[in-house]
Each structure stands twice: as structure tokens, then as C-alpha cells.
Amino acid sequence: MPELPEVEQAARTLGAQISGATFDGTVRVSWSRTIHDIPADTFGGLLAGATVTGWQRRAKWIVLPLSNGMTFVAHLRMTGRFAVLPRDEADDAQQRVAFGLTDGREVRFIDQRKFGRIRLLSAPELATLDADHGPEPFDPSLTPATWHATLQSTSRVIKTVLLDQSRIAGIGNIYADESLYRVSVHPLKPANTLSKKKATELLAAIRAVLRQAIENGGSTLRDYRDSYGAKGTQQDNFQAYGRTGQPCGRCGTAIEKITVGQRGTHFCPYCQKAPR
Numbered sequence: 001m002p003e004l005p006e007v008e009q010a011a012r013t014l015g016a017q018i019s020g021a022t023f024d025g026t027v028r029v030s031w032s033r034t035i036h037d038i039p040a041d042t043f044g045g046l047l048a049g050a051t052v053t054g055w056q057r058r059a060k061w062i063v064l065p066l067s068n069g070m071t072f073v074a075h076l077r078m079t080g081r082f083a084v085l086p087r088d089e090a091d092d093a094q095q096r097v098a099f100g101l102t103d104g105r106e107v108r109f110i111d112q113r114k115f116g117r118i119r120l121l122s123a124p125e126l127a128t129l130d131a132d133h134g135p136e137p138f139d140p141s142l143t144p145a146t147w148h149a150t151l152q153s154t155s156r157v158i159k160t161v162l163l164d165q166s167r168i169a170g171i172g173n174i175y176a177d178e179s180l181y182r183v184s185v186h187p188l189k190p191a192n193t194l195s196k197k198k199a200t201e202l203l204a205a206i207r208a209v210l211r212q213a214i215e216n217g218g219s220t221l222r223d224y225r226d227s228y229g230a231k232g233t234q235q236d237n238f239q240a241y242g243r244t245g246q247p248c249g250r251c252g253t254a255i256e257k258i259t260v261g262q263r264g265t266h267f268c269p270y271c272q273k274a275p276r
């Protein structure tokens, strides 16, 4: 499931292809729920003549500002990906929506599992989406002090807090496990029992893990591709995630897998001491 680095890479590679391009208003829909069951004509009418002015990412959302004041946003969920192709190129069997551009290309959304969603937001709707999420991990306003205060405010286990998009945006199962491993914090440790020092270390680890993953184009376990169709390589650097039974890189103990909040969770039982 794409997390911050994968969405960042997908947004960057989509933006690189269509910044400055203009939607012609044609929308071909094969799975209407992808665009929230809005009729193709209605969606296309809002898009027609709008030029993509750049690209951003907010949490796990791809965000493309448009010249008409609206914003094209997409959530990849499990298997969504974009491709920008000439209009006469054959459709992918798992393609859900295609948006025409005035230059003869199409922005196509391909999504095997069909959970991905695309919306056109007004400025107030975009503000609501923004407000629904916590700070970005790289936001300078997220300081060790504010992060420690966030952790102090809840007794839920730290793994669950890292996945809570209203506390910190963009982290999913992979990068939560990798971050906790780096600082030797057990995933079941209550958030409010982390010291200021440990909270500071964890924030630095989150940033380091995400930065490395962004540099490597994200992780591809099965389905993830960027908007050029390329895989990420960060999976080659995993130290905990998906390494059940393999030796910890620090102490040699076998990595264990438990379930936390219904999510498979990987950790070293020696380095990451269980909370008492």
C-alpha cells in the first residue's frame, strides 16, 4: 500500500508529465466509484480547459492544482497508479478512468483492486482535506517538542499512533516498522511513555527513513509503480519490515511478526524490549 514516499514519487512523476498540460474535458469511465459516482460529463465539465499548474503531495494524497481554482486530488489506496499515454494507445484491462488532455494524451488511472479515489476539490474542500491530517513529517513546525507533546497526549501504543493520519501524515505500515526498529522502540510501547529524548530520536528516524525511501523512488512489494511505470527500490533496504525469521542486523536475533491494530508488525525482540 503506497505510503508517503511512494505517493511523493507518483505525484512527482505525474507532475513532470502533465504540469502545463490542459484537460480537454473528456472523461472515459470504466469504474464509476473511482470518481465517486459523479457522471463523466459532470466531472469533465469541471475539468474542461483547466491547466495543471504544478504538483504537490499532502499525506497520502496526490495534489494537482489547476488554473481554474480547483484541485485534482487522488488517493492510490492499495494498487492505484497513473500513466500518461497517447490517446490511441490501447486501454489497460485494469484501467478505471481516463482524462483527455488537449495535446492528444490521456491521464489514465489503473487500479487492480479498485479502492483508489479521484476527486476535484474546491478551495474550501481542499482546506478540509488539509485540516483532516496532522503535520507532514518534514514540516519544520513539527519540532521535537511538539512531537513529544503529541505522544504525551495518548496512551495508545506507538505503532498505532504512527499510523494515525491525524497525528502525523503519510506514514503507513512499512515506514512505521522501519522507524521503530531504528530507535529500538517496541511497537506496543504506550506513546506517552516515550521520553523526550526517545521521541526526538524517533522523529529523526522517521525523517531519515522517509528521506531514504523518497531517494529510492519508494518501495515496490508487488503492485506499486510510479507514473512512468517504474518500480521503487527501497524494499532492498528494509531492516525489519517483511523480514520475519531473518536475523536482526544489529544483534542477530530473528525478527518477529505480531499483529498490532490488525496490521502485521515486524520488530527485533531483543533490541526492541517489550514494555512492562
Ligand SMILES: [Zn+2]
Residues within 6 Å of the ligand: 248, 249, 250, 251, 252, 253, 268, 269, 270, 271, 272
Ligand atoms: Zn536486534
